[in-house]
Amino acid sequence: MTEAPATRKHGKNAFLFVIVCVAMDMIGFGIIIPVMPSLLSELTGQPAAETVVIGGYLMATYGILNFAAMPTIGNLSDRFGRRPILLVSIATLGMDFIIMGLADSVWLLFIGRALTGISSATFSTANAYIADVTEPEDRGKAFGMIGAAFGIGFILGPAIGGLLGAIDTRLPFFGAAVLSVINFLYGFFVLPESLKPEHRRAFELRRANPFGAVKHFSKVPKVAWFIVTFGIFQFAHSVFPSTWNFYADIRYNWSEAQIGFSLACVGLGSALTQVFLIGPSIKRFGPLRTALYGILIMIFALALYSIAVQGWMIYAIIPLSALGGIFGPALNQIMSGLTPRNAQGELQGATASLNAFSIIFAPLLMTQTLHAFSSREADIYFPGASFLLAAVLTTLCLLPFYLGVRANREEVEQLAPAE
Secondary structure, eight states: OOHHHHHSOOOHHHHHHHHHHHHHHHHHHHHHTTTHHHHHHHHHOOOHHHHHHHHHHHHHHHHHHHHHHHHHHHHHHHHHOHHHHHHHHHHHHHHHHHHHHHOSSHHHHHHHHHHHHHHOOHHHHHHHHHHHHSOGGGHHHHHHHHHHHHHHHHHHHHHHHHHHHHHOTTHHHHHHHHHHHHHHHHHHHHOOOOSOGGGOOOOOHHHHSHHHHHHHHHTOHHHHHHHHHHHHHHHHHTHHHHHHHHHHHHHHOOOHHHHHHHHHHHHHHHHHHHHHTHHHHHHHHHHHHHHHHHHHHHHHHHHHHHTOOSHHHHHHHHHHHHHGGGHHHHHHHHHHHTSOGGGHHHHHHHHHHHHHHHHHHHHHHHHHHHHHHHSTTOSSOOTTHHHHHHHHHHHHTHHHHHHHHHHTHHHHHHHSOOO
16 A cells, blocks of 8 residues: 555655655644743743753753664665655654653653654655755755755744644644644655665665764765764754753743744744755855855854844844855755765765764753853853854864865865856
C-alpha cells in the first residue's frame, strides 16, 4: 500500500509536500514556544528568570538525542529512501506533542523532547529530497523555498500558539499534534520517493554514528570547513529558539500573545527573504558572496538585539536579522555542489549532527547567560548578554569560511556570477 506513491514521477505534488511538510512541522514547533515559559512556571511555581534554565536543559536533551540519531537517519535515507524516513519522523513528532500536552511534571517534558530528538529528521531529509530532484545550479533557490516554508511556519505557529495559549496553556500542544497527523496523512497518500534505487548505497554503521559522519567529512577539507562554518553559525543562532520567549518575558514583560506576534514577525521576515532575495542574491553575487553577506548581516543584527532596551526596538531590528537568512541556502548550495548524489543524505545528516551538537551546548550556554545577567543576584543586569555572545560567536564563522574558500579555490572561481 505504501509502494504506490513511491512509483509516481516527481512533480509539483512531491515538491509541494516537502514545502508543506517543513511548514507544518515549524507551525507545530512554533505553536508551543509562546506558552513554554507559562507551562514551566505552572509545573514548577518559579518565574521565567529561573525556568529559563530548565528550558535550556530541555533543548539540550533534544540536542543530545538528535546528535546521536541524525547521522543514522541520514544514512538510512540514503539506503531506503527519503519517504519512509519523513513519514516516521512526522508520526513520532505528533506523539511528542501529545506527551507534552498531557505532561503533569517536568520529567514528561524531557521524555517528549527526547523522542523528538531521535525522530526529528524532517528538515535534513527534506534537504536531501530537494537535492535529489534538483540540479546543482537550482538548489540554492530550492533550499530557499525550504527556508521560506520554515519562515511561514514561524509566521503562523507562534501567532496560533499565542491565541490558543490565551485560552489554555495545553491547547497549543494538541493543536500541534493534529497538524502532525494531517501532515502524515498528506505525505502517505501524496509523496513519491525521490531517491532512485541506483543511487542508493548500503548502510554502513561506521558512517552512521555521529562522530563517524563528522570524521568522514573531515577527510574532505573542502566540504568540512563549510560544515564547521554552518555548525558555528547554528550554535550562535540557537539564541533565538532557546531564549527569545524567556528574554521577551524577562526584559519586556510580554504576554504569550505578544511573544507569539513577535515571533510571527520574525517568521514573516524570514519567508520574505527566502522567497524574494535568495534567488536574486545568488544570481547576482554568487553563493559564496551571498553566504558571506549573510554572516556579516547577522553579526550586526545580533549586536543590536543585545542593546534593545525597549520592546519596540525589536521590531525595528527584525527586518535586518531576516536578511541574514540568505546565509543558509547559499552555503547549502556550495556544500551540496561538492557532494556526490549518493551522499547527499549523509551530507545533510552530518550538518544536522553539528547542528544537534550545538543544540546540546548552545541552549545551556545561552540560557545560563540570560539567567546570570537577569537574576536579582546579578552583579551586572544585562539581559541582552546572550545576544551579544551570539554576535561574537557568529564573528568566529569567518575563519572556517575563509579556510573553506582557500581549500576550494578552483571551485570558488566557478561559483562567481557571470559578468
